[in-house]
Amino acid sequence: MHELGIMFNVVRSVESFAQKNGVKTIATLVLQIGELSPVVPQYIEACYPAAVDGTLLQDTELKIEILPGNALCQGCGKVFNLLASGKQCPHCGGQSWEVLSGREFMIKEIVAC
Structure with missing residues (x-):
C-alpha cells in the first residue's frame, strides 16, 4: 500500500503551506484522484487517520x-x-485513443477555519 507514503507527503506539503501562510487550523482537505491513477481512493481514506495523527491535520475532514x-x-x-x-x-x-484526463492526483483545496 503506497498510499500511506503518499499521504505522509501530502501532510508534509499541507503543513508547510499552512506554516508559510500563517494557517493555524484546517477544516477540510480536498484531494482529486483520477479514475486511471494508480492511487486507490479507498486506501487513501483508510490510511488518512494514521497519516494525520499528531499533525496539524489531525482533526481535518478529508474529501476526495x-x-x-x-x-x-x-x-x-x-x-x-x-x-x-x-x-x-x-x-x-475505435481502439486508438489518447488519454486526456484521469491520471491526476492533486491537492485541490485546503479549507482553513
Missing part, C-alpha cells in the same frame, strides 16, 4: 473528488470515458 478517465478517439475525434466504454470508443468502435 474522483476525476473521470477521459480519452480522445484518434478515429472519430470524440471524447469518451475509458472505463465506462471498456477502452473502446462508443461512437465508432
Whole structure:
C-alpha cells in the first residue's frame, strides 16, 4: 500500500503551506484522484487517520473528488470515458485513443477555519 507514503507527503506539503501562510487550523482537505491513477481512493481514506495523527491535520475532514478517465478517439475525434466504454470508443468502435484526463492526483483545496 503506497498510499500511506503518499499521504505522509501530502501532510508534509499541507503543513508547510499552512506554516508559510500563517494557517493555524484546517477544516477540510480536498484531494482529486483520477479514475486511471494508480492511487486507490479507498486506501487513501483508510490510511488518512494514521497519516494525520499528531499533525496539524489531525482533526481535518478529508474529501476526495474522483476525476473521470477521459480519452480522445484518434478515429472519430470524440471524447469518451475509458472505463465506462471498456477502452473502446462508443461512437465508432475505435481502439486508438489518447488519454486526456484521469491520471491526476492533486491537492485541490485546503479549507482553513
